[in-house]
Amino acid sequence: xxxxxxxxxxxxxxxxxxxxxxxxxxxxxxxxxxxxxxxxxxxxxxxxxxxxxxxxxxxxxxxxxxxxxxxxxxxxxxxxxxxxxxxxxxxxxxxxxxxxxxxxxxxxxxxxxxxxxxxxxxxxxxxxxxxxxxxxxxxxxxxxxxxxxxxxxxxxxxxxxxxxxxxxxxxxxxxxxxxxxxxxxxxxxxxxxxxxxxxxxxxxxxx
Numbered sequence: 330x331x332x333x334x335x336x337x338x339x340x341x342x343x344x345x346x347x348x349x350x351x352x353x354x355x356x357x358x359x360x361x362x363x364x365x366x367x368x369x370x371x372x373x374x375x376x377x378x379x380x381x382x383x384x385x386x387x388x389x390x391x392x393x394x395x396x397x398x399x400x401x402x403x404x405x406x407x408x409x410x411x412x413x414x415x416x417x418x419x420x421x422x423x424x425x426x427x428x429x430x431x432x433x434x435x436x437x438x439x440x441x442x443x444x445x446x447x448x449x450x451x452x453x454x455x456x457x458x459x460x461x462x463x464x465x466x467x468x469x470x471x472x473x474x475x476x477x478x479x480x481x482x483x484x485x486x487x488x489x490x491x492x493x494x495x496x497x498x499x500x501x502x503x504x505x506x507x508x509x510x511x512x513x514x515x516x517x518x519x520x521x522x523x524x525x526x527x528x529x530x531x532x533x534x535x536x
Contacts, residue, residue, distance in 0.1 A: 346508055352436070363445025364448045367445070371469070375467060379395060392473075393471075396477065397465035398482070414454045421447055424444050427440055433505060433506065435505060436507045446493065448486075449485065468484045
């Protein structure tokens, strides 16, 4: 007779967390929302801010000003625009690798934010002027400074990336793992030995 597994015993596949298809669905859903929001706000900025000066919001705490950035923050690396799509593709590949064991909802949100932000800026690099894979990213938000000298002008894709990375750091520091476990937990599927079955086997061996 086959003994029933101990109560609470999981499987290595489940990881004790959210089912993987659901976590992947959340990752893709968050990424899609972040990507669409980024594309919509960029199109709005191109329509509403072209040819105009900075627009002050919240008493000067936030300015809306249209810029096209060929590099990273503060136009760093503007002479090597082609490098940034390659970096972004590497980030997307890393997210795919991270998703292999993904069963944590917080990690799904974090990776979804990073993926959506990466795709938003990659879209600009591929499809915007002056050409494929050297396109300039559309930025429009500046904090405290209308011309981005104190704080770089950014967009929603940048915000999504930063929020996703910060959340990932918090999850790492608090011991939350991608498979839904916490640091120090026993691996899923590990169960205490069945003492009764072991004792019975020993008695039959001595008979």
